[in-house]
Amino acid sequence: MNPLLFEVPLQIETERLILRAPHKVGDGEIxxxxxxxxxxELKPWLLFAQELPTVEETEINLREAYINFLKRESFRFLIFDKDSNDFIGVTSFDNIDWDIPKSEIGYWINTSYSGKGYMTEAVKELVDYGLDSLNFRRIEIRCESTNYKSRAIPERLGFVLEGTLRNEDLSADRRELTDTCVYSVVR
Known part of the structure; x- marks a missing residue:
């Protein structure tokens, strides 16, 4: 089936969260x-956090993410608290390969909300949706080996650590080689 024909909801809900595609004007500001x-907290791990983006740059990035959502190339979701509507973070299906089919999951959290299980809850929902509704046969989470907070999520969710790729990537500041842990769940 052509991926453009998949009905992917713009919003997914969990017990405490709303995961919503970045389709609203003004999402860039929040x-x-x-x-x-x-x-x-983001700077050591993420390339986009090396220099603070402007609101306009963030808005453009989110609109491009929504275009990719519609093209079924990736699915980025903004995470909101159901009760307060506070913005918590981002999670996404990236590097989708519809031939297998498989995907990677990425995520980052607003520091104010870390340690409360929100990201684990959001990622679990994406994993379930990916395996059950998108029929992914494989979902990966890749993260730097020293990013223990990020590694805790796939470990909590029962992903298998397939291995550590040594000297596989550059650090977010592009100054040194880093090792990448590859976790997966398969169907």
């Missing part, structure tokens, strides 16, 4: 504020 609030 996401940019979370980047500002969390820059110190």
């Amino acid at each position: 996401v940019n504020q979370a980047i500002i609030d969390s820059l110190y």
Whole structure:
């Protein structure tokens, strides 16, 4: 089946969260504020956090993500608290290969909300949706070997650590080689 024919909802709900595609004008402002609030924690791990993006740059990035959502190339979801509507973070299906079919999951959280299980809850929902509704045969989570907070999520969710790729990537600041842990769940 052509991926453009998949009915992918713009919003998915969990017990405490709403995962929503970045399709609303103005999403850039709330996401940019979370980047500002969390820059110190995001900078060691994420390329986009090396320099603070402007609100306009963040808005453009989110609109491009929505275009990719519609083209079924990736699915980015903004995470909101169901009760307060506070923005919590981002999770996404990236590097989708519809021939297998498989995907990677990425994520980052506004520091104010870390340690409360929100990201684990959001990623679990994506995993379930990917395996059950998109029929993915494989879902990966890749993260730097020293990013223990990020590694905790696939470990909590029962992913298998398939291995550590040594000197596989550059650090977010592009200054040194890093090792990448590859976790997966298969159907």
